[in-house]
Amino acid sequence: MADFSIGVDLGGTxxxxxxxxxxxxxxxxxxxxxxxxxxRDYVMDEMCAAIRSLAARLQxxxxxxxxxxxxxxxxxxxxxxxxxxxxxxxxxxxxxRAEIERRLGTRVVFENDANAAAVGEMWLGAARxxxxxxxxxxxxxxxxxLIIDGKIHHGVIGMAGEFGHIMIDPNxxxxxxxxxxCLEQYASATAITCMAKSSSDPELVAAMKSDPxxxxxxxxxxxxxxxxxxxxxxxxxxESLGRAIAMVVNAxxxxxxxIGGGVANGWEAFAPxxxxxxxxxxxxxxxxxxxTRGDAAGNATVITRSQLGxxxxxxxxxxxxxxx
Amino acid sequence: MADFSIGVDLGGTxxxxxxxxxxxxxxxxxxxxxxxxxxRDYVMDEMCAAIRSLAARLQxxxxxxxxxxxxxxxxxxxxxxxxxxxxxxxxxxxxxRAEIERRLGTRVVFENDANAAAVGEMWLGAARxxxxxxxxxxxxxxxxxLIIDGKIHHGVIGMAGEFGHIMIDPNxxxxxxxxxxCLEQYASATAITCMAKSSSDPELVAAMKSDPxxxxxxxxxxxxxxxxxxxxxxxxxxESLGRAIAMVVNAxxxxxxxIGGGVANGWEAFAPxxxxxxxxxxxxxxxxxxxTRGDAAGNATVITRSQLGxxxxxxxxxxxxxxx
Numbered sequence: 001m002a003d004f005s006i007g008v009d010l011g012g013t014x015x016x017x018x019x020x021x022x023x024x025x026x027x028x029x030x031x032x033x034x035x036x037x038x039x040r041d042y043v044m045d046e047m048c049a050a051i052r053s054l055a056a057r058l059q060x061x062x063x064x065x066x067x068x069x070x071x072x073x074x075x076x077x078x079x080x081x082x083x084x085x086x087x088x089x090x091x092x093x094x095x096x097r098a099e100i101e102r103r104l105g106t107r108v109v110f111e112n113d114a115n116a117a118a119v120g121e122m123w124l125g126a127a128r129x130x131x132x133x134x135x136x137x138x139x140x141x142x143x144x145x146l147i148i149d150g151k152i153h154h155g156v157i158g159m160a161g162e163f164g165h166i167m168i169d170p171n172x173x174x175x176x177x178x179x180x181x182c183l184e185q186y187a188s189a190t191a192i193t194c195m196a197k198s199s200s201d202p203e204l205v206a207a208m209k210s211d212p213x214x215x216x217x218x219x220x221x222x223x224x225x226x227x228x229x230x231x232x233x234x235x236x237x238x239e240s241l242g243r244a245i246a247m248v249v250n251a252x253x254x255x256x257x258x259i260g261g262g263v264a265n266g267w268e269a270f271a272p273x274x275x276x277x278x279x280x281x282x283x284x285x286x287x288x289x290x291x292t293r294g295d296a297a298g299n300a301t302v303i304t305r306s307q308l309g310x311x312x313x314x315x316x317x318x319x320x321x322x323x324x
Numbered sequence: 325m326a327d328f329s330i331g332v333d334l335g336g337t338x339x340x341x342x343x344x345x346x347x348x349x350x351x352x353x354x355x356x357x358x359x360x361x362x363x364r365d366y367v368m369d370e371m372c373a374a375i376r377s378l379a380a381r382l383q384x385x386x387x388x389x390x391x392x393x394x395x396x397x398x399x400x401x402x403x404x405x406x407x408x409x410x411x412x413x414x415x416x417x418x419x420x421r422a423e424i425e426r427r428l429g430t431r432v433v434f435e436n437d438a439n440a441a442a443v444g445e446m447w448l449g450a451a452r453x454x455x456x457x458x459x460x461x462x463x464x465x466x467x468x469x470l471i472i473d474g475k476i477h478h479g480v481i482g483m484a485g486e487f488g489h490i491m492i493d494p495n496x497x498x499x500x501x502x503x504x505x506c507l508e509q510y511a512s513a514t515a516i517t518c519m520a521k522s523s524s525d526p527e528l529v530a531a532m533k534s535d536p537x538x539x540x541x542x543x544x545x546x547x548x549x550x551x552x553x554x555x556x557x558x559x560x561x562x563e564s565l566g567r568a569i570a571m572v573v574n575a576x577x578x579x580x581x582x583i584g585g586g587v588a589n590g591w592e593a594f595a596p597x598x599x600x601x602x603x604x605x606x607x608x609x610x611x612x613x614x615x616t617r618g619d620a621a622g623n624a625t626v627i628t629r630s631q632l633g634x635x636x637x638x639x640x641x642x643x644x645x646x647x648x
Contacts, residue, residue: 074611078623083611084607084611132479132480144575146575146576148472148473148477149472149473153472153576154577155456155576155577155578155608156456156577156578156579156612156623156624156625157577157611157612157623158577159577159608159611159612160575160576160577160608161575161577162574162575162577162607162608163574163575165574165606165607165608166571166574166575167491167567167570167571167605168494169494170492170493170567177607178604178607179604179605243491243494246491247490247491247571247575248575250486250487250489250490251468251470251484251485251486251487251490251571251572251575251576252470252477252479252484252575253478253479253480253481253482253483253484253485253486254479254480255480280502280503281489281491281503282489283408283486283489283501283502284479284483284484284486284489287398287407287408287481287483288480288481288483299402299480299481300480301480
């Protein structure tokens with residue numbers, strides 16, 4: 001007998017659904033593919049059917065505590081509308097929460113996927129010891145989530161944590177949001193691939209000629225093999241992250257910043273430049289370091305990788321409807 | 325019969341002490357000068373003597389609820405030490421809170437002056453209707469304060485809200501913190517004076533020749549008279565503020581940002597460039613604007629001037645020891 005909730009990580013590629021009990025034990029996971037091309041109604045029907053059958057299978061042995069759904073876009077918490085979601089284009093500016101609730105006949109906690117990942121890391125991952133944290137999720141884009149005093153900080157309409165649009169360089173790469181120099185254009189998988197494709201470094205150009213399938217992972221491998229062009233790219237990823245984190249640390253003096261998303265797997269390649277830039281740009285980070293030396297009372301700002309990896313958002317989504 | 329608290333605004337120039345009752349009525353104000361050159365002990369003795377005599381005068385008609393002191397530096401809330409306080413150089417890295425408490429024989433709430441100003445504005449000023457806000461205080465330096473869910477957000481060691489060190493331009497003016505391009509180097513009174521002194525604009529150079537006493541106020545007056553060099557400086561002040569505010573809005577989606585400190589008196593000169601840059605740099609600001617158009621439910625992000633002006637920190641300091 002284990003009461004459980006159902007978490008959904010609804011991405012542009014994968015649609016993953018999991019039942020998790022209150023201790024964080026995974027009871028069952030359903031990995032689906034998001035059939036974006038078939039349209040919103042199709043995906044929503046498929047997702048809700050899977051949720052219903054999962055609940056029906058498990059309910060004989062425990063109570064369903066609720067349903068949490070994480071999505072890669074800005075969620076207007078007042079209206080339940082999804083906004084700015086390039087991976088699910090026909091979902092934007094539609095009442096997603098209400099549509100899911102109507103299909104399932106029950107209340108659903110609807111959340112930005114980076115906020116869900118932050119909750120996951122605090123529950124079962126890297127941030128179990130803290131009550132305040134920010135997460136940067138480096139994937140196709142760059143997402144962000146913020147927890148203050150144990151609760152997601154949503155802001156007025158649920159759009160807090162847009163760390164992907166922290167300005168790194170006022171005259172930098174143009175961003176989809178209309179301005180220039182946003183972190184997302186430097187530290188996402190898309191940005192890494194794009195920088196590799198437009199690189200003029202002869203060593204990187206040569207390496208890519210023999211291997212036209214460019215991915216952020218491939219650029220990372222080249223960087224770790226010492227390829228100078230690939231290393232330059234990851235230095236820029238790290239420097240940009242260091243700059244953005246410096247601003248969040250200066251503004252919020254948080255005990256922990258978690259780096260998640262697929263690009264976090266490149267930690268070894270970007271972390272050195274990240275810490276160099278963070279030391280340079282954040283007097284608060286430096287002050288917490290010296291405070292830690294002085295009294296060793298856990299005053300440090302810890303910058304660390306996600307522990308749950310790609311499951312952070314899924315576990316977090318499952319945690320959302322559970323009692324605090 | 326009115327119970328009261330005593331607030332202190334301890335600056336590098338002025339030492340102001342006030343008794344305020346729980347309705348926010350000023351009972352008595354003692355304006356002193358901070359005799360920095362006489363050293364920390366002298367200033368502390370003078371301040372404590374004034375607090376004691378004020379309390380003694382008022383206590384026949386009401387109970388003293390407590391004492392709050394705001395200072396222009398980073399306050400380590402765990403230790404009560406003051407850090408990074410250029411205006412009170414011999415106070416840095418000393419146990420200021422404990423020293424004041426020892427002299428007065430009672431507990432003291434010790435706070436960064438921008439945090440105190442944020443509390444003041446929420447209590448009696450521009451932010452009476454909100455529970456979340458950030459304040460930028462533009463004075464000799466640029467301070468910042470942050471209130472989330474009605475409480476000062478201190479961060480791990482009390483150093484949150486260092487908005488003066490938000491990076492405006494990675495290769496910009498060097499900052500006292502060791503890096504480059506911090507907001508403080510663009511939007512403080514010191515920065516405005518410095519930019520005016522080093523301006524090569526012929527109109528500003530000519531205006532200043534006839535009037536060697538350069539101050540931020542004088543540059544503002546010239547800007548309002550149409551002087552092109554002075555206008556350029558205030559455009560840069562506004563653009564820099566817009567950029568910094570964009571980052572805070574993107575990260576926190578707050579309902580209100582208050583601009584305080586002496587430079588806020590130049591609002592007419594810098595506000596147009598501020599809003600232009602904010603529109604350009606903050607997708608969250610833009611989203612809250614459109615959300616406001618859609619449902620008119622108070623979702624906007626309001627950027628506004630301080631209402632209490634130079635008294636914000638004093639009233640805020642008095643509010644600190646009162647019950648919530």
